Amino acid sequence: MKAVDSTDQAKLANADDANTDVLKIMHESNAAGILLQSGVSVHESQETAAAIQTREPAAAELGAMEEDVGAAEAKIAVEDVNNAANTDGVDGGFDAWMVVVASFVVHFLSLGNLYCFGEYATRYEAEGVGSAAAVQSVGSLGTAGLVGFGFAAGLLAERVGLRVAILSGAALMAGGLLLASFATRVWQLLLTQGLLFGAGCAFVYFPSLASLAQWWSRRRGVATGLAASGAGLGGLVLAPVLNALLSLPSVGTAWTLRAVALLIAVAIPATLPFVKQRVPSAKSAVPWSQLRNTRFLLLLGAVFFATAPNFIPAFFLPSYASDVVNLDSTDGAALVSIFNAASFFGRIAVGYAADVFIGKANAFLLCTLITSLSILIIWSLAHSFGALIIFAAICGFFSGAYFVVIPVIVGEMFGFEKVASLTGLTLTFSAIGYLGGPPLAGAIRDSSGYIAVCIFAGTLTFISALFCLAVRLSISKSLWKA
Numbered sequence: 001m002k003a004v005d006s007t008d009q010a011k012l013a014n015a016d017d018a019n020t021d022v023l024k025i026m027h028e029s030n031a032a033g034i035l036l037q038s039g040v041s042v043h044e045s046q047e048t049a050a051a052i053q054t055r056e057p058a059a060a061e062l063g064a065m066e067e068d069v070g071a072a073e074a075k076i077a078v079e080d081v082n083n084a085a086n087t088d089g090v091d092g093g094f095d096a097w098m099v100v101v102a103s104f105v106v107h108f109l110s111l112g113n114l115y116c117f118g119e120y121a122t123r124y125e126a127e128g129v130g131s132a133a134a135v136q137s138v139g140s141l142g143t144a145g146l147v148g149f150g151f152a153a154g155l156l157a158e159r160v161g162l163r164v165a166i167l168s169g170a171a172l173m174a175g176g177l178l179l180a181s182f183a184t185r186v187w188q189l190l191l192t193q194g195l196l197f198g199a200g201c202a203f204v205y206f207p208s209l210a211s212l213a214q215w216w217s218r219r220r221g222v223a224t225g226l227a228a229s230g231a232g233l234g235g236l237v238l239a240p241v242l243n244a245l246l247s248l249p250s251v252g253t254a255w256t257l258r259a260v261a262l263l264i265a266v267a268i269p270a271t272l273p274f275v276k277q278r279v280p281s282a283k284s285a286v287p288w289s290q291l292r293n294t295r296f297l298l299l300l301g302a303v304f305f306a307t308a309p310n311f312i313p314a315f316f317l318p319s320y321a322s323d324v325v326n327l328d329s330t331d332g333a334a335l336v337s338i339f340n341a342a343s344f345f346g347r348i349a350v351g352y353a354a355d356v357f358i359g360k361a362n363a364f365l366l367c368t369l370i371t372s373l374s375i376l377i378i379w380s381l382a383h384s385f386g387a388l389i390i391f392a393a394i395c396g397f398f399s400g401a402y403f404v405v406i407p408v409i410v411g412e413m414f415g416f417e418k419v420a421s422l423t424g425l426t427l428t429f430s431a432i433g434y435l436g437g438p439p440l441a442g443a444i445r446d447s448s449g450y451i452a453v454c455i456f457a458g459t460l461t462f463i464s465a466l467f468c469l470a471v472r473l474s475i476s477k478s479l480w481k482a
Contacts, residue, residue: 095276096215096223102271103208103227106166109264110173110201111403112234114143114311115340118318119242119333120193123253125319130186133442136315138189140438143311145198148431150206150424157207158421163272169203170268172196177261181254193257204268206424207275209407214278220411221360225351225404232347232400235314235340243333290414290422298471299409300429305464306368306402308433309457312441313375313395314339317388320379320450327385339392343400350401360412361475364405365468367398368461374398376458380451399461413475433460 090096117139124135157165176196183189208227216223238260245256290296317339318332354363378391407423414422437460444452 090215090278091217091219095274098274099211099215099276100223100227102274103212104230105267105271106204106208107228107230108234108237109267110146110205111228111231112238112340113197113260114139114146114201115231115235115314115343116238116242116336117142117311118315118336119239119246120253121315122318122322122329122332123246124189127253129184129189131442132319132446133439134186136442137439138186138194139311139315140435141190141194142198142201143438144431144435145195146201146205147307147427147434149199149202149428150426151421151428152424153202153206154210154421154424156203157210158418162207162211162275162277165207166204166272166275167269169200169205169207170264172200172203173268174200174261174265176200177257177264181257181261202424209423211275211277213407213411219355220408221351221355221363221404222348223351224408225348225354225401228347228351228400228404229344231403232340232342232344232396236337236344239333239336239340243329247329290425293414295413295471295474296426298467298474299413300426302364302368302464302467302471303402303406303426304430304433305460305467306364307427307430308437309375309441309460310399310402310437311434312438312453312457313379313392313399315438316441316445316450316453317392321385321388324450325383325385325388331385335388335392338389339396340400342393342396346397346399346401347404350398351404354405354408360405360409361468361472363401364409365465365472367401367405368465368468371395371399372458372461372465375454375461380454380458409471 121132121135121139124130124138125132129135153165153169156168173196176192176199179191179196180189180193183192209224212223212227213220242256242260245251245259246253251259314336317335318329321327321332321335322329350363350367354360358366374391374394378387378394382388382391406426410423410426437457441453441456444456
């Protein structure tokens with residue numbers, strides 16, 4: 001073996017020293033690697049490495065640097081998880097489509113039932129349970145419960161998981177209707193068919209929205225529209241079925257409520273295997289800080305004035321048909337079915353248009369504007385079955401689309417990782433409007449007639465359109481698309 005001369009030994013010694021320096025540099029430059037992940041330029045990271053080579057950091061400095069590196073790595077990991085729902089939607093496949101189907105069933109049985117409360121109201125009034133205003137307060141409490149418990153439902157879904165939240169909601173819905181079947185007073189209906197059923201709707205509705213956000217990205221509007229169309233189809237199917245059951249002496253109100261409770265207790269839990277969570281549950285902070293955000297406050301105003309009168313047309317169409325146009329209960333049920341059929345197609349069409357053509361904020365603006373005009377111009381002047389059909393079709397098509405664009409707007413403006421809690425927070429402030437809208441409309445009808453009801457509902461919706469315009473301009477000053 002050839003001996004190593006003194007020159008080679010010197011080279012080896014220098015190489016060992018160089019390797020030692022490199023190891024030190026690699027040990028200390030982990031922070032530079034994290035900075036690169038956070039968007040720091042290569043030039044800046046090279047300067048950092050050069051500075052590290054010029055000094056020998058103390059052990060305490062190295063420990064502090066390692067803690068900073070660990071914190072930065074943890075922050076990046078959390079951000080990656082949170083952003084998964086926003087940017088990594090599957091946008092197709094069996095699991096993604098089954099999430100849409102599961103959400104469709106939830107919409108069918110929750111909002112679909114709420115839209116059909118007019119059928120119950122007509123029966124309660126005929127049975128002498130209470131006045132129009134008192135009876136309508138049951139339906140309004142149900143819709144208020146949907147939005148009033150929305151924030152709590154969203155937080156529960158983010159903490160314990162979507163399936164647990166949905167199962168608890170189904171139990172509340174079924175239990176509320178079952179207890180309502182034994183009620184004989186308005187206050188009993190308020191607690192059961194109003195409060196319990198409405199709260200249950202919240203705990204199934206908002207988690208189902210969150211599941212959609214986790215599985216869809218580019219076509220969230222379409223997916224949400226397809227799922228939300230279940231509300232329209234639910235009203236379309238349930239209205240004539242409820243009218244027929246309520247009219248049968250052998251069935252009546254009590255057994256109709258029990259039958260619907262059984263349907264909910266079976267159908268909603270059956271969807272749980274398809275509600276698959278892509279983003280792990282986390283104990284996220286309550287997003288109270290958004291209440292200081294001007295854009296969020298404008299959105300709250302738009303949602304409040306849109307949702308407060310939202311159920312008034314569906315609730316009052318049957319009684320308007322009988323009191324003003326002298327139609328029978330079958331025609332009134334048919335109008336509610338037309339309203340909900342239009343809502344079915346409107347949610348899909350508006351969701352698609354919002355994704356592809358006009359944007360979500362523009363869609364919300366157009367829906368509120370057209371809904372307000374249909375109430376103020378068509379409904380207030382309708383004195384025939386044909387005119388009521390036209391109104392039910394137009395108003396149903398556009399007013400139902402609110403529930404498609406609102407959660408998507410919230411997610412796009414403030415982050416899809418918190419879409420359940422933020423949408424719940426947004427709609428929670430609408431609980432006052434939902435709670436007061438239909439009963440106030442009932443009191444207005446009893447004192448001033450249906451024209452005053454139309455002015456009341458149409459004006460509130462037009463105010464919502466003005467807030468929608470402000471939200472739209474806060475996103476972009478360009479006329480199209482936002």
